[in-house]
Amino acid sequence: MSGEDTRRDLLLAAERLFAAGGIDGPSMREISKAAGQLNTSALQYHFGDRQSVLAAIIDRHHRDVEPHRLGLLDTLELDGEPPGESGLRELAAALVLPQAARLDHHDGGPEYLQIIAEVTARPERFAASFAAVSAAPSMVRWRALVTPFLPPAAVGPPLHRRFAAIRFLNGELATRAREHHRPDHRLFASHLVDLVTAILAAPVSAQTSRHIHSSPPNPADR
Amino acid sequence: MSGEDTRRDLLLAAERLFAAGGIDGPSMREISKAAGQLNTSALQYHFGDRQSVLAAIIDRHHRDVEPHRLGLLDTLELDGEPPGESGLRELAAALVLPQAARLDHHDGGPEYLQIIAEVTARPERFAASFAAVSAAPSMVRWRALVTPFLPPAAVGPPLHRRFAAIRFLNGELATRAREHHRPDHRLFASHLVDLVTAILAAPVSAQTSRHIHSSPPNPADR
């Protein structure tokens, strides 16, 4: 077996075990064994440490997700973003669909979604990967495009809706990915687009406006 | 030092370390040491295993959260639930505020919120605690009260909005809890109520309706 094959086997095993037991769950030995390696330290040889394995897994899937999302953003910009709710739904779709497509990608797709959710949920623990995911070109571009659609109070602290929407998306996709092997995810994805749109477009209630105007901006909220 | 004090110290240390390193992060020894115990197995003596420590932590905070939420639901039912959006916002508030109040509870409140989020995000790993949290009387009652407010398509599979809203809430509270010590969380909580309301009340889009009617109900979606 060539080195390239071994590398791929290790990556797939790590993916599976990371999804099942958490990124910090399985030991390096365990992953090597699961990949069919009798060598206890094959993982160290090929990747070095846990963080690098994680980075390699994410990178593998980003190779598909990124172009997909960039393509959606391209057509969205060519058509000219229609203002109002409908334009926002298309932007939400550009966020959701490329990730949701991983549900059907039976080569580690669901596992990837669970891993991404863990990285998103604990950014300080997986800082390097979290930064990489956040700085992906498609995400930077998406954030810039969506901002004008949001109510002003929804952009700054104390609760950035862009980030809240992303966290929500990743969490729900992971939940779906855990409930194995559904044949068709289109209805689910459509619901998800509705909810992400709702989070982004949610009106700022009278109560919240009152809070904004009654209390000075909180300096501790950067 | 009495046994009761030691027990409390162990619980607080576990809370802190669970929040910082994940529930599976710290070793039993580590927790004992952090609680000032020279005994390496003080935790085992008082609680038995990790799951029981987790259960004790959650129970400690539920003692405050449960009555708070039940009280809100009581006044809400006495006033008679006004139909439409405003009644829904009050229901969302009854879900959000008792948990959000933990942000200010500087006796493990923020830590508790991070722990709850992890339990919610990985229900199969922490099945016992997840079941306990889900079966709490206030939550059972809340679910029953909120259901009539939801669009029919939002109640069943493939995406229960009640559960999605709860997951969202727990995740955002954990994120807020991680960004230490803000003096005032009322504006944040109000934003959060807006977003939970938006998730629950989100219109089912034309695209989603088309998916519902064009494809037969998916038998794999229980």
Next chain:
DNA sequence: CAATTTCTAAGACAAGTGCTTTAGCAAGTC
């Protein structure tokens, strides 16, 4: 007071951890 229960201290145990080293194998390259 004595007896009993409750709790902490201290240590030992096998098993498992990340990581390193050494050896061997199978290709390519000169």
Next chain:
DNA sequence: GACTTGCTAAAGCACTTGTCTTAGAAATTG
């Protein structure tokens, strides 16, 4: 052919893990 290179096998390192045992201190009870 000799030799470097890429990779796997196997074992060993110091250390940590959960669990168990034993002993002694402290509080509670008779």
